[in-house]
Amino acid sequence: MSPSPYRYYCPEGSSKPDAVACPAGSFCPTGSAVHEKCPIGTFSPSTNLKADTECEKCTPGYYCDTLGLSAVAGECKEGFYCPEGSSQPDEVPCPEGHFCEAKSAHGTLCAVSQHTLARNECWSTTVV
16 A cells, blocks of 8 residues: 555554545644644644644634644633743733733733733822
């Protein structure tokens, strides 16, 4: 039997080179006996990928914390932001002077007369 073409894998004992289509969250290089899982920080809802570079980087505002995801794992936590390819819900602390709501892809700058306490909302500064 010839090796499996990319986008398919051939488990031991397979009689066809395109025995099993590569599942979502995975990729199958040419000659694969098993499917490989998309790396941490990525996901793929699509089937039949041939390389890890075809897995999508995790969507900004979300995280992908395990191998082989077919969808994002969850939302970024309040007080943090998650740029594209994040692998943790608290990937980057919101910078001083900014606020970050849940699902933030970046921090939002507070107005000049405001400041942050918990980095998830801005507070007005009052002068007495």
